[in-house]
Amino acid sequence: MLRISKLTDYGTMILVYLAAQTGKVCSANDVASGTRIALPTVQKLLKILARGDLVHSLRGADGGYALSRPPERISAAEIVDVLEGPLSITECSMTDSQCELEEGCPVGDAWQKINRTIRGALDTVTLADLAHPPHEFPLPQPSARRGKIVERRSHD
């Protein structure tokens, strides 16, 4: 249904990788080999993440990147914002360009609320949660198939 781009997925992986290095400065090369993502892509992503202030950069020899904050203080919402841009769920609900259908379109308002709900969900998730298996989400778990089985009962 709703999508995030691959870049966002990769970017999240990179952040998770950096989180695992606990503050150490890693070059783009390190990250690339650590995550197995193509180097140029890693470079691109790291630039974006640096501009979004999610990572801190050090130039020059022995330079590299490190998280700008502890993982607990980086939310999934921020990550999506930085990597996807501040896009909203519908076009007309974010830009000033209101469509001419507006009048007969009481829909956008509702989509906006849905959007806000989704945003709220993303706000509750931190990079730390993404990094190590926390499983403290307010949600049931139908059928998680994915190699490693994790023992966890759905609380709530």
Next chain:
Amino acid sequence: MLRISKLTDYGTMILVYLAAQTGKVCSANDVASGTRIALPTVQKLLKILARGDLVHSLRGADGGYALSRPPERISAAEIVDVLEGPLSITECSMTDSQCELEEGCPVGDAWQKINRTIRGALDTVTLADLAHPPHEFPLPQPSARRGKIVERRSHD
């Protein structure tokens, strides 16, 4: 941030329009003029909605479309499913094609949960909610700005 396609937005508008006609059969032409969406687009969307069982179709002269269920029984999640396809928030979390990054990728799991959270949010919203201003959402309301009107004649 997260996006739905324009088609989904339009499709929702169409459903809202049909909901307002309370069961009456409307031709694609009716819907097009009622929503001011380009006719070919409306036709395309109605076909998709019919295949997704959200609307019922009547062929032949005097034929047309009507909601297949009362608006209260159509959820936003269904709408998104039908119009966007059963895509998941990340690619690798939906297909069986596990990426080779998997091992170092404890991320997908978390995205899946986020995905499920989002889905839960969409499940609570019905077409009836989208149709008339209900404002009975379990959510605070920061700042809904929706003001200026811009001409965007992309079709018609």
Next chain:
DNA sequence: GCATATGGGACTATCTTAGTCCAATATGCT
């Protein structure tokens, strides 16, 4: 049979996305 509709699909132009590469700048070390 004719007018009116939907059904299914093909088709194209356009936009976005993914991914790559290059020149400029900054830093550490010898």
Next chain:
DNA sequence: AGCATATTGGACTAAGATAGTCCCATATGC
């Protein structure tokens, strides 16, 4: 100072998804 290393910024291309249109077959009512 000079060289190697690394980020910065931007341009660039190829591939894919999206939006939108159109055509022909089929079904129904008069």
